[in-house]
Amino acid sequence: xxxxxxxxxxxVGMFCLAMIAACGQPAADRSPQAIxxxxxxxxxxxxxxxxxxxxxxxxxxxxxxxxVSSPAFASIEVHRTEVTxxxxxxxxxxxxxxxxxxxxxxxxxxxxxxLHGPTQALDEGTLxxxxxxxxxxxxxQINAIVRRSADTDTDGDPHQHH
Amino acid sequence: xNRPVRITVYVVAALxxxxxxxxxxxxxxRPPELRAxxxxxxxxLPDFALLDHxxxxxxxxxxxxxxxxxxxxxxxxxxxxxxxxxxxxxxxTLLQDxxxxxxxxxxxxxxxxxxxxxxxxxxxxxxFDPGFVGVTGPMDQIMALTRGLGVAFAYTPAANGDxxxxxxxxxxxxxxxxxxxxxxxxxxxxxxxxxxSAEYRWILGQQG
Numbered sequence: 001x002x003x004x005x006x007x008x009x010x011x012v013g014m015f016c017l018a019m020i021a022a023c024g025q026p027a028a029d030r031s032p033q034a035i036x037x038x039x040x041x042x043x044x045x046x047x048x049x050x051x052x053x054x055x056x057x058x059x060x061x062x063x064x065x066x067x068v069s070s071p072a073f074a075s076i077e078v079h080r081t082e083v084t085x086x087x088x089x090x091x092x093x094x095x096x097x098x099x100x101x102x103x104x105x106x107x108x109x110x111x112x113x114x115l116h117g118p119t120q121a122l123d124e125g126t127l128x129x130x131x132x133x134x135x136x137x138x139x140x141q142i143n144a145i146v147r148r149s150a151d152t153d154t155d156g157d158p159h160q161h162h
Numbered sequence: 163x164n165r166p167v168r169i170t171v172y173v174v175a176a177l178x179x180x181x182x183x184x185x186x187x188x189x190x191x192r193p194p195e196l197r198a199x200x201x202x203x204x205x206x207l208p209d210f211a212l213l214d215h216x217x218x219x220x221x222x223x224x225x226x227x228x229x230x231x232x233x234x235x236x237x238x239x240x241x242x243x244x245x246x247x248x249x250x251x252x253x254x255t256l257l258q259d260x261x262x263x264x265x266x267x268x269x270x271x272x273x274x275x276x277x278x279x280x281x282x283x284x285x286x287x288x289x290f291d292p293g294f295v296g297v298t299g300p301m302d303q304i305m306a307l308t309r310g311l312g313v314a315f316a317y318t319p320a321a322n323g324d325x326x327x328x329x330x331x332x333x334x335x336x337x338x339x340x341x342x343x344x345x346x347x348x349x350x351x352x353x354x355x356x357x358x359s360a361e362y363r364w365i366l367g368q369q370g
Binding site (some may be wrong): 042045046048049050079081085088089108114 | 242244353
């Protein structure tokens with residue numbers, strides 16, 4: 001009698017564990033991700049650099065990027081270059097939202113991380129740690145590589161990415 | 163190799179040669195979507211007296227006898243200026259097959275002369291290409307040149323609120339100056355190295 005009750009109970013317990021394992025794994029994968037983060041190589045002594053990447057939000061709700069920091073820079077802000085009548089100006093984006101399942105593109109001549117006051121020499125190939133904090137509590141640690149150019153010759157042409 | 167195979171190889175080789183011929187011929191024609199604004203009558207520039215990054219005089223005489231790609235920027239600029247200088251460096255590389263006299267001299271004129279000394283420009287501009295020239299000088303002389311080209315710039319406080327910290331909004335177009343020192347064409351953003359070099363070639367070709 002006891003055995004006939006415990007049998008199904010064990011099965012239910014195993015099923016619950018399997019569900020937790022199955023749900024837990026995708027949940028971790030559905031936090032925001034950074035694709036190809038890089039920083040443009042700047043002349044020695046330059047006080048201002050820019051960083052680029054693609055941020056992906058695989059979750060089914062929007063997230064906001066609320067802060068970016070790095071031990072390699074005094075301060076980091078999200079800015080967008082906007083060209084109006086040929087004049088380029090920078091628009092600060094203190095909180096930038098990424099819709100559910102959407103991508104946010106940081107690219108030369110567009111949205112970028114404005115990296116102010118490097119605290120160390122940043123030679124070509126250096127991996128620079130960046131910490132991205134989102135409003136869902138995600139604390140994304142990434143390494144951006146220092147390089148001279150974007151990978152392709154479409155540098156500065158936003159139409160290539162659409 | 164038997165005979166049918168050899169004929170096939172010859173036919174394929176001939177087709178490939180024809181294809182390359184067509185592609186090469188197209189490169190010399192007018193770019194299908196010429197974006198550069200080419201002036202029908204090149205415009206004379208006003209007089210100006212500036213300094214290059216070697217502290218040598220930079221006036222209208224320095225634009226004579228060569229093609230110049232003129233760009234306005236500042237060294238505290240994170241995105242637009244380094245991106246444009248990098249694009250120009252790659253465009254110049256694509257033009258290395260031209261005779262020396264037809265290769266453009268890239269020059270960045272600072273719109274932030276308070277911070278951009280010749281020393282500052284010397285550390286910054288040639289980094290992108292050793293042949294690049296940085297230019298700065300008194301504000302009234304910079305404005306003489308910017309007015310002559312229709313270049314706008316304005317200072318705005320930095321978003322982080324640092325007192326004394328500011329950024330510069332500025333025209334991001336690239337200006338082509340002909341060997342007579344006149345404005346010949348304007349390239350507007352977004353700049354691409356392959357497009358810039360192809361359009362530069364075409365414009366030079368029009369000069370006969």
